[in-house]
Amino acid sequence: MQLFSTNLIFSAQYTFDDPLPSNDNLPRLELFIGDRICVYGQHGEWGFGRKFDEKNGKCGIFPLSYVQIVQKSMFVSTSDGYLVVDEISRIINEWWTKIKELMQEGTTIGSFEDLMESFNELLIVKTKIESGGIPIEELSKLRLRVSKLVDRGNTILHLDVVIRDDEGVPLDVESLSLLRTYEAHISSQKRVGSLLVGFSREKSYLEEKKYFLQRSKPENVTLNDSFSLLLSIKSVELHCKYSCEISITLYDLEKKMFTTDCYTFLWNAGSGKHADLNLKALFTDFAKEDIRKKYLMVTRVVHVAPIESSNATMRKHGHETVVPKNFYCRQSYASDIMEMSSIFLAGFIHEAKERVIFLNRETELPIALKSYHATHRIPKNLSNDMETKLLISTQLVPGNVSQIKARHPHLFSRSPAVILRRADRTAVSIEDTRNEMYITLMQAELSGKSSDRNIEARLHVVESNGNVMDNVFETISVTGSQLSTVYKSIVVYHTDKPMWAEPIKIVLPASASHDVYLRILFYSKKSYDKPSQRKDHSQLLIFN
Template identity: 25%
Template sequence: YLKKVPEKRQFRSLAIYNYDAVQDVELSLQVGDTVHILEMYEGRLQIASKHFGIFPETYIHLKEAIVKDRGQHETVIPSELPLGQELTSTLREWAVIWHKLYVDNKTTQFRHVQQLTYSLIEWRSQILSGTLPKDELAELKKKVTAKIDYGNRILGLDLVVRDDNGNILDPDETSTISLFKSHETASKRIDERIQEEKSLQQNLDLRGQPIFNTTHTYSLYVNFKNFVCNIGEDAELLMSLYDPDLSKFISENYLVRWGSNGMPKEIEKLNNLQAVFTDLSSSDLIRPKISLVCQIVRVGHMELKDGKKHTCGLRRPFGVAVMDITDIIHGKVDDEEKQHFIPFQQIAMETYIRQRQLIMSPLITSHVIGENEPLTSVFNKVIAAKEVNHKGQGLWVSLKLLPGDLAQVQKDFSHLVDRSTAVARKMGFPEIILPGDVRNDIYVTLIQGEFDKGKKKTPKNVEVTMSVHDEDGNLQEKAIHPGAGYEGVSEYKSVVYYQVKQPCWYETVKVSIAIEEVSRCHLRFTFRHRSSQESRDKSERAFGMGFVKLMNADGTTLRDGKHNLIVYKGDNKKMEDAKCYLTLPCTKTEVEEKEAPSGKNLHHLANFTPTKDSTKDSFQIATLICSTKLTQNGRSCVSSTAVSSFFARHP
């Protein structure tokens, strides 16, 4: 129940949930009721001053206020900005008229008032956030008062007379002549505004928002509402934008960690899972198709039926969810309040599929998605399927396309995008790179591998561990980012596929390190068999390693595209010694260019030999570098930010 209120601090509050009183000492509340907090465990409804009682603190939102003339005729004055109070009273007044327009079926006026109301709600959120600098607040104040005066005029309401700063004039302190002149000036200004609005309405495009006409960068806002799925273990949900025609991921991942109890792992993120996919360009908006895809990774045992003596903490493929968002990206659908259901499609274990193929016709199993199918193939299958037997399992999200880059949407849509909103960037640059947008992101995708089973009767359960090290072998802490929404990790562990000789991962992570450190750093990949039995798993050591340098000897960065890495085998200690392996070629292309290294070069690494000569193991990755400073050609280059700055100064 309510905490004690200090005598010098008084509160006015608003009911945010309905509450039905059970006892006489309690106070019933309805959403929207204004409540005056009196003291320790007591409050009263302002609209019915005789009604006193207690109620749970969580059912109201507290707002500080100033109480004048305490007692029977006391006055409660909110301590918020006068402009915020005016916005609140205006919105309440317009809401009644808006409802009447709907009842009277006056569609055009109804839509017009709706747009005005949404603008005021958005600006009110910005003002109440308290994050605007003084100059921006003054500029916003002018926009708000102009919009209020304009709305009052078209609705036939009283005109509010203001001074040059937008403050309401006090008739007790202003002369009649001054009031008349101010009224005349305001009326003329509003008439001009009405003419501007009429011209603006004629220029609206199909989106209904004129700002889209001149915008070159866009952002997609995603509000993750809920995930319903009977997993029984913790899970990771990796959401990204995907082009099904090109089978290409457009953005980096937005990561949500979901607990086995059906709620976010971090309880403070409950009802606060939001992300914005930024840097989308005009060319992205005209893609024939674009999807929001989600990969669900189970974190636990090798199989769900495994018990306590089995290995836990393994990342296992579990399912996917796909939604076609083409209409939203094209601007045909625009409603951030609407919740969209994205059906869940489970992935079957490879052993299950093999059993089905022995028992039943292959025609039946063709509808089953195997755990080792490439992720792009899985998504394309789900997209092509007319129906998904989701059994009520899936994700609920709300979406909205926002015009502008991250800084712009944080300013214009502060009620949606705030400091807690995760930011997932495009794996590429927007059409225009603004001055000051310094970026140094290296995207690494684990594509596929082939690993000899050795002395085992069945293929290995291979787990890839990726890390970033400098030339001395020092680990770069928290340099790897599996997805937006969480800080980086020092080591990234891949999904484990059960008894698969040629695993296909298609897992993308972002590597973020300081530009000056790139020339000294490399990526290291170690390969380990994971046993489902915990006792055996503890004794398993890495059976191989691969690496790739981020910068070439000529000073250029690693080229974009696929890289076939050499898998080295041998002494585990030497696998961890950067001074040992950095002298060796890291890719098969490098070996071919050097016409294969001589035996002498490898003698000092006893039992540490390249795959090419000793085994059939192989490992393939892909890299994409998004940097405003680094270049991938041998020529000197001017950074993108410098070019943008030049054109900004010389339009």
């Protein structure tokens, strides 16, 4: 028999409850999908081991084809964290079994709400540790918190008190002497007694604080009025030879405006499909009255590339080897609009709902929005490439940003969610100072041209003395806020009436003068056919 290291953990992929093929009275280990197995040895196609969660459980044989090896690093970041996760899983199962027994007997559970709070907090801690990246200091604090929650719940359910050391780690009673076990038991009883008093005081303080918070708010506003939309980008599949910017924002149909910050992330050329992205964006500041409003989720893909050459020789030899980067510009590649009514009306669901966004390669976004306003139907083109798509998930989360951070810390641990605020909210808190302006570059009419051009708009914020203000255009990306001095629009081909429908956010410093102007220059962009004759014609538009 080949022996395995006890550090190897396997996971059951199938249920195994069939009788063994031989009649040698060998012990059989029944498996259920999801069971974690500690395998001690192997002989041929059979393994010998026990279930990981049953420390004193029986050992038996089972087919190795029914299990798959799993590394501990898939669950937690450290071995200490793994022990905490293992204790939480075991305690939750014990609590749930005890709760079902008491309910079947018709026994009233005292402090049931407190027990459920401990239950939910343990699940949050478990998820946070499993996400990885927990520092040792924070893990020690989480272990102590878990020990307090476990002792509190065990006392409420009249279960045995766990004997622990000063750091909250459970002790192995069998390895202790009788006197040491008795001392540890007395210490645990005192700890639990003082713990219950502390929880009682903490609860009274929180209830009192909540009461005064509610008294200080208007009667028509409660803590449950606000909610946020959590968007997760799971994977992206594009087939483009140039890098792309993918942006997602929400559009208010009644106000006919983009109503939130725009979330932007990059897709690298030649990668084809980005799987397991796990990018999260949190659209905040929604209220109850927003549930029945009509919103669209607008997705736009812009590829940063040179303008296609009109010269056959240049096209034959390929642009990518000869065109300098400074000739690259933002050009529309694909877009999509999706109704949000079903997501908002579904309310707060436990699990996020996944959906696939098939991007439209033919209809431009401004035309699609205009068509929707006229027909109230989303234009879909049957000739679209079905391989240009995004996999996303959406979920409504109750509470404002501070409440969500407290209740769902795992959203802000590894790959933290980017917070996107409303563009149409005028009322902000005292702590939240905003000196911002949201504009939408819609369309222009540039007459007097002898021929249609490729139009690019460049925006600057200018002070009254003519100086251009630095770092005022904000883009919200995966890493947070990115500032730039100039905003370059998408290039619109062969027209003197370009349409963009681009949302732009301007963030002004607190020291900014009141006399601030927005300068828009319109450039005629050409391909790299004849660089010696290339000139950027421009027109100027300034408004205060």
